[in-house]
Amino acid sequence: MKNQFIIFGTFLLLFTAIAVGMSESDALPSADVLVARMLAHNTQRQRQLAGYRGMRRYVLENDRMNKHAEMVVRVKGDADETKHFEVVSEEGWKAAQKHVLQRMLATESEASSPEMRLKARLGPENYEFHMAKTALLGNRMAYVIDVVPRRHDGRLFEGQIWIDAQDYALARVEGKPAKNPSFWTTSVHFVHAYQKSGPFWFPASTESVTDVRIFGATSLTIHYFDYTPNLPQTSETASAASVGGITQ
Numbered sequence: 475m476k477n478q479f480i481i482f483g484t485f486l487l488l489f490t491a492i493a494v495g496m497s498e499s500d501a502l503p504s505a506d507v508l509v510a511r512m513l514a515h516n517t518q519r520q521r522q523l524a525g526y527r528g529m530r531r532y533v534l535e536n537d538r539m540n541k542h543a544e545m546v547v548r549v550k551g552d553a554d555e556t557k558h559f560e561v562v563s564e565e566g567w568k569a570a571q572k573h574v575l576q577r578m579l580a581t582e583s584e585a586s587s588p589e590m591r592l593k594a595r596l597g598p599e600n601y602e603f604h605m606a607k608t609a610l611l612g613n614r615m616a617y618v619i620d621v622v623p624r625r626h627d628g629r630l631f632e633g634q635i636w637i638d639a640q641d642y643a644l645a646r647v648e649g650k651p652a653k654n655p656s657f658w659t660t661s662v663h664f665v666h667a668y669q670k671s672g673p674f675w676f677p678a679s680t681e682s683v684t685d686v687r688i689f690g691a692t693s694l695t696i697h698y699f700d701y702t703p704n705l706p707q708t709s710e711t712a713s714a715a716s717v718g719g720i721t722q
Contacts, residue, residue, distance in 0.1 A: 505603035505619045508637050513597060515642040519674055526551045528676065528701035529562075532578075534570050538690035543567035545575045553704075557586040574694075585629065594629040596621075596644070606634065611646060615639040623652035631664075643675040644668060660685040676701040 503511075532545040543566035550558045559579045564571050584590060594600065604620040616636040623630035633649015647666040655662065664682035668675045680696040 502605055502608065502617070505605040505617075506598065508605075508617050508619065508642070509597065509603050511642045512637050512644060516644075519643075520555070522673065522703075522706070523553065524704040524706045525553045526674075526676070526701060526703045529699050531697040531699070532575050533695045533697075534567070534574065534692065535694075536567075536570075536689060536692045541567040541570065543570040543575065545571060547579065551586075554588055555586060555591065556588070557583050559583055593627075596635070600624055600627075600630055608639070609636070611636050611638070614645070616645050621649065626653045628653045628655060638670075638675075641670070641675070643670070645675070658687050660687060671701065672703070674703050 527548070527550050530547045530549055532543075532547065534543040535541070543564075545564050546562040548560040548562055550560075552558070559582075561576070561579075564575075585594060592599075601624060602622040604622070606618040606620050609616055609618050616638055619635050619637065621631070621633055621635055623632055628651055630652040631647070631649045632652050633647065635644060635648075636646035637643070638645045645668050647664075649664065650662050662682065662684045664680065666680045667678045669678040677696075677698040679698065680694070682694045684692050684694070686692060
């Protein structure tokens with residue numbers, strides 16, 4: 475009889491855990507609702523910015539070719555989110571600097587224009603969203619959402635996003651391009667992470683691995699640092715600037 479109670483108690487705990495898990499899952503907001511909140515909060519944060527400035531360090535490695543390239547870049551973001559890049563220094567593999575890193579900067583600058591951003595925006599017009607789970611990201615809770623592109627477009631991706639549960643900000647993106655970049659590319663996988671700085675969220679790191687026929691795997695790491703927001707000028711800051719209180 476004692477064993478029967480133990481078995482019954484075990485099943486009771488099991489079914490209770492399942493029921494709790496189902497109720498927690500049912501209580502989660504839908505993926506579409508969360509993405510809508512994220513976009514709304516992004517718009518609010520953007521209104522508080524008059525652009526930003528920061529630095530990036532690109533590190534490219536190809537073990538098969540025993541090649542290495544680095545590039546340090548200054549980035550300036552306008553109030554409308556258009557990006558401008560200035561190469562500060564370059565070293566290592568010249569071909570990679572010219573045909574990979576500098577090309578990436580040119581492509582990102584072009585894609586940051588307002589009209590081009592709409593074609594790649596992380597919104598329902600370009601993607602389908604499906605709730606996956608909740609998870610800790612660092613010490614903050616996040617919603618994990620599966621992302622499916624609505625079309626095979628090199629500007630889109632397939633994978634998962636993490637939305638910070640407190641700020642409704644994009645905290646992490648992981649996946650692969652929706653369309654293979656070229657015949658020579660066999661696979662691409664990337665992880666893009668953000669970090670909070672005051673009320674704003676800026677990129678922290680990007681890690682990607684690209685497998686290319688003949689050349690093998692090439693890894694690219696981007697470190698983002700010294701990102702500083704440009705706050706809109708108020709009457710107080712304008713008055714201070716007029717008497718030399720602020721360096722422009």
